[in-house]
Amino acid sequence: MSESSLSLRRRRAGRGREEPRSPQDRAAGRPAARERPENGARATNRQGSDKRRRLGDKRDRILKAAVKVFARNGFHATRVSEVAKAAGVADGTIYLYFESKEELLFSLFEDRVGKLLSFMRDELPKKPDAPARLRAIIDMQLGLLEGERDLAEVITVILRQSTRLMKEFAAPHFNAYLDAIAKIIAEGQATGAFRQDVSPHIAARAIFGALDGITLTWALGRAEQGALGRAAGQLADVLLRGLAP
Amino acid sequence: MSESSLSLRRRRAGRGREEPRSPQDRAAGRPAARERPENGARATNRQGSDKRRRLGDKRDRILKAAVKVFARNGFHATRVSEVAKAAGVADGTIYLYFESKEELLFSLFEDRVGKLLSFMRDELPKKPDAPARLRAIIDMQLGLLEGERDLAEVITVILRQSTRLMKEFAAPHFNAYLDAIAKIIAEGQATGAFRQDVSPHIAARAIFGALDGITLTWALGRAEQGALGRAAGQLADVLLRGLAP
């Protein structure tokens, strides 16, 4: 059924639309564009912002939906169409905001983990000494994930499902984080707060791993409220005592 | 070796093919049943056995190749044909020994982790008290992987790439392992060797996570010889001190 095959300018012959869709079904079907209560933060913006907001809004909805769906099904088992459905947009819309399914996971990670890291950069310097900082890191990492089970699952499990993401993108952040912890340990050793006979790097990896392991089992398990907070306290107690000179 | 109890028999693995297979089900006739090398009593290795050995050898060659390729590319990015090529066999041959790509990962896991678990079951009871047992677990887990970087990567990273494998198969072993650690902690608390104010479960998760984290960064990083052994000693020192009453 050729239809109007004069439009072969594209690489591939046009998708043949057999029937001229009913002109009306669309309007009724998806008024999606309009709506969204949205934060009143943008109060001062005038009408022009409507479109702008709507636009930014979609991206956010897609990200939120992606966290949920990825957490439930894993990265590979998740169909882009599922994310689209969960976000209330069309499949194609996702590609207006993200290059690919992988880049979606990528953005998710950057978006959320970026927040965690910058928060940490802001808060840590306020702590007086190495032990306090170490405790703060533990509290932060576990505290921020408490109540965000989906996100926790994405970070601990899903992230590792994309080898490329893991190796190309996450590794640097990951190492930066490890280095930050190692630096705290080294600092503590310099001031005599921590024992000298452990490698800061090894300790950092072990601490990170412990946090990750606790988060993982919490996320995969029943994820009781408060459990992470309790765990954080205990872990910090044991570690600080173990690291004491 | 493994294979003894492939409890989770999976039929349709990857691409679901609905087609009503022929009456003669594969399971029965599968030559795969053909035992593995069972090499050991290979004393009288004469010429005739050359082929024979090659034959039994295949399964093992495939497993070894799979560890390597999975570690390099990840589970999903690995093509079955790559594994076949690395093993020096045809694509189809893999299906004589394994039901599906997933079952290949599955077998890999069972094969290797089975060793760790049984070793543990044999060795742990020989240790006198809880602290010694805890140290033994740490030494074992890290010691087993030292020098087996690919395997380490498969266990720590790749395993999590198959959501199903993770949930259906690994979880039980995983929990059994955690419980074993938790039991040691509880034991130590009962005998007064460990402080009372930490939850054995949380401690177990943290310890496992620490081991996992060390292994992970070691595997993804430069994987220096001896590093894991050193790490094991330090981790044990810190933990035992931290857990002391």
Next chain:
DNA sequence: GCAAACTGAGTGAGGATTCACTCATTGAGT
């Protein structure tokens, strides 16, 4: 010469991505 083991080109399911098309908005022209 037969069966078991092996091979590898071919099959087809599946799913990410594309792109021709819709239509609410915008704003220029009258």
Next chain:
DNA sequence: ACTCAATGAGTGAATCCTCACTCAGTTTGC
């Protein structure tokens, strides 16, 4: 104020490519 062309976000069915898996045929072992 009122067309009406232009715009481009949004849509989703169609496309096309990638593999996991199959099986007809070949080789090897006895």
